Amino acid sequence: MNTKIKNILSKKNKSKIICLTSYSKNISEILDNLVDIILVGDSLGSVLYSYNTTKKVKLDTMIEHSKSVRQGVKQSLMVVDMPYNTYRNKVEALKNAKKIIKYSKADAIKLEGGKKIVKIIDYLRKNKINVMGHLGILPQSHKGKFRYKGKTISERKNLINDALLLQESGVFSIVLECIETNLAKRITKELKIPTIGIGSSVNCDGQVLVTDDLIGLNLTSIKFVKSFSNIRKHIKSAVKKFIKEVKNKKYPSSKFSY
Numbered sequence: 001m002n003t004k005i006k007n008i009l010s011k012k013n014k015s016k017i018i019c020l021t022s023y024s025k026n027i028s029e030i031l032d033n034l035v036d037i038i039l040v041g042d043s044l045g046s047v048l049y050s051y052n053t054t055k056k057v058k059l060d061t062m063i064e065h066s067k068s069v070r071q072g073v074k075q076s077l078m079v080v081d082m083p084y085n086t087y088r089n090k091v092e093a094l095k096n097a098k099k100i101i102k103y104s105k106a107d108a109i110k111l112e113g114g115k116k117i118v119k120i121i122d123y124l125r126k127n128k129i130n131v132m133g134h135l136g137i138l139p140q141s142h143k144g145k146f147r148y149k150g151k152t153i154s155e156r157k158n159l160i161n162d163a164l165l166l167q168e169s170g171v172f173s174i175v176l177e178c179i180e181t182n183l184a185k186r187i188t189k190e191l192k193i194p195t196i197g198i199g200s201s202v203n204c205d206g207q208v209l210v211t212d213d214l215i216g217l218n219l220t221s222i223k224f225v226k227s228f229s230n231i232r233k234h235i236k237s238a239v240k241k242f243i244k245e246v247k248n249k250k251y252p253s254s255k256f257s258y
């Protein structure tokens with residue numbers, strides 16, 4: 001087993017696992033080794049391209065961003081989201097997972113879903129592809145109004161069942177997106193593999209956020225997002241200094257000229 005994955009598994013019940021998204025080399029260089037997992041999320045569709053759904057994200061777009069990310073990742077585990085309609089059956093899934101890994105040298109890929117995709121995951125695992133699961137809100141198949149998961153008894157049962165099936169199929173961890181607090185706690189307790197929460201309370205084994213949200217670059221009003229910085233303010237301040245020096249003919253001084 002990949003030693004980075006072994007390291008992630010060993011953190012269960014010991015220390016929190018930190019996962020953040022990256023879509024580029026520069027952000028990856030900053031995150032590398034600070035966080036356990038760097039995820040090239042298909043959230044890039046909404047964050048970078050302003051798509052109203054991640055369904056519009058193409059495989060080639062994920063590959064190009066993953067190649068950029070790879071250049072900045074030396075230590076952390078790198079995971080790439082398989083975009084919508086790239087894993088409709090096991091043959092398609094293996095072909096596309098291999099393509100992502102070939103070009104990006106990613107350590108693992110992430111797929112959204114439970115029961116419906118366990119056979120596909122099983123096939124990927126048999127072919128030595130490391131897989132991360134994703135349950136709860138599934139942006140690639142989400143329809144209608146946003147609502148957290150685990151409101152009804154049947155939804156709770158299905159989510160627990162899905163989590164156990166994913167574990168059985170060999171995923172090394174599962175992202176739990178917007179799952180009710182006590183249900184996230186129950187799933188985390190029942191599983192031997194770690195859960196990584198996003199909007200799923202403090203009860204998960206780790207947390208994931210979109211880096212652009214965390215640093216205040218992407219403006220969003222989603223309940224679970226906390227901005228830990230206001231990077232827009234820092235960028236504006238640097239740009240204003242540049243404008244001032246250009247207008248005053250202070251920049252570029254001889255030091256910055258040939």
Ligand code: KIV
Pocket residue numbers: 021039040041042043044081175198208209210
């Ligand atoms: O696409 C993404 O960035 C994700 C995380 C938010 C979990 O799937």
